[in-house]
Amino acid sequence: QEAPAKPNVIILATGGTIAGAGASAANSATYTAAKVGIDQLIAGVPELSQLANVRGEQVMQIASESITNDNLLQLGRRVAELADSKDVDGIVITHGTDTLEETAYFLDLVEKTDKPIVVVGSMRPGTAMSADGMLNLYNAVAVAGSKEARGKGVLVTMNDEIQSGRDVSKMMNIKTEAFKSPWGPLGMVVEGKSYWFRLPAKRHTMDSEFDIKNIKSLPNVGIAYSYGNVDDTAYKALAQSGAKAIIHVGTGNGSVSSRVVPTLQALRKDGVQIIRSSHVNAGGFVLRNAEQPDDKNDWVVAHDLNPQKARILAMVALTKTQDSKELQRIFWEY
Ligand SMILES: NC(=O)CC[C@H](N)C(=O)O
Numbered sequence: 185q186e187a188p189a190k191p192n193v194i195i196l197a198t199g200g201t202i203a204g205a206g207a208s209a210a211n212s213a214t215y216t217a218a219k220v221g222i223d224q225l226i227a228g229v230p231e232l233s234q235l236a237n238v239r240g241e242q243v244m245q246i247a248s249e250s251i252t253n254d255n256l257l258q259l260g261r262r263v264a265e266l267a268d269s270k271d272v273d274g275i276v277i278t279h280g281t282d283t284l285e286e287t288a289y290f291l292d293l294v295e296k297t298d299k300p301i302v303v304v305g306s307m308r309p310g311t312a313m314s315a316d317g318m319l320n321l322y323n324a325v326a327v328a329g330s331k332e333a334r335g336k337g338v339l340v341t342m343n344d345e346i347q348s349g350r351d352v353s354k355m356m357n358i359k360t361e362a363f364k365s366p367w368g369p370l371g372m373v374v375e376g377k378s379y380w381f382r383l384p385a386k387r388h389t390m391d392s393e394f395d396i397k398n399i400k401s402l403p404n405v406g407i408a409y410s411y412g413n414v415d416d417t418a419y420k421a422l423a424q425s426g427a428k429a430i431i432h433v434g435t436g437n438g439s440v441s442s443r444v445v446p447t448l449q450a451l452r453k454d455g456v457q458i459i460r461s462s463h464v465n466a467g468g469f470v471l472r473n474a475e476q477p478d479d480k481n482d483w484v485v486a487h488d489l490n491p492q493k494a495r496i497l498a499m500v501a502l503t504k505t506q507d508s509k510e511l512q513r514i515f516w517e518y
Contacts, residue, residue, distance in 0.1 A: 193236040195240045285353045303324075351365035366488065437469070
């Protein structure tokens with residue numbers, strides 16, 4: 185029997201600017217996100233049908249700053265169901281860009297499939313001049329339908345680049361060149377064809393020890409930001425609200441103010457995991473026992489993961505272990 189000429193790609197829509205609408209074509213920044221339904225989005229890019237047999241599904245319709253852990257689990261379970269289906273070759277997720285990097289990393293950790301999963305958004309609503317959503321979506325479907333994208337982890341297609349969902353972050357919030365990885369894109373997609381240059385080195389999808397099918401709920405993990413004159417108010421409040429781990433957004437190499445150190449040591453003794461990350465924008469790089477004696481304090485370092493990605497990994501890891509050494513192993517490997 186002959187293989188079908190075109191791959192079957194499902195687009196799961198969640199909202200964001202790619203589904204946004206503004207009052208006039210001049211409104212590139214002032215508009216309402218999550219307005220346009222997935223069928224209308226697909227109808228707006230008839231060229232998609234040249235790439236794949238495309239079907240849309242509206243999973244939610246929200247601006248991504250409002251996404252919850254329950255939303256993540258709901259989306260993750262639907263992706264897993266579709267990935268298990270013989271009739272599905274690739275999955276695209278349209279998403280608001282504010283937390284796109286978190287969802288992409290979450291799926292990269294928990295989806296046991298080598299089928300392409302591509303998360304995509306846009307920086308301008310479809311109603312704006314030079315809207316970027318159409319091309320980003322076209323590129324996403326092209327990548328999701330391609331054999332070359334299999335087994336490369338969850339991907340993000342923005343601004344003609346193919347990025348690793350693990351590495352990529354929204355670095356700029358007004359330009360279409362918004363998403364960057366500290367380690368560079370994996371490839372480019374041009375006129376529906378992908379060009380690959382490098383591969384992710386970290387464990388993901390098929391090679392991950394985590395599986396969405398075994399995750400019932402995600403624990404409470406909070407993030408506290410550091411700056412000059414910082415005190416321990418936020419850390420104590422997070423612990424009081426039941427945080428199982430606190431992501432410390434440190435200065436530089438995840439450094440910790442001397443005014444905060446005793447509180448973090450005490451919280452660790454009370455069972456809260458302390459994970460040091462960095463607020464350095466272009467890419468923090470936190471090393472164990474540099475700046476702070478992590479072995480002595482029994483703290484964990486997030487290494488190159490930014491704070492919001494560190495929260496995702498901590499939540500997923502804590503569904504399996506409460507051991508700080510295991511947690512650190514996981515932070516090195518993923
Ligand atoms: N460019 C965007 O998608 C941002 C819109 C909105 N804040 C969201 O993340 O959903």
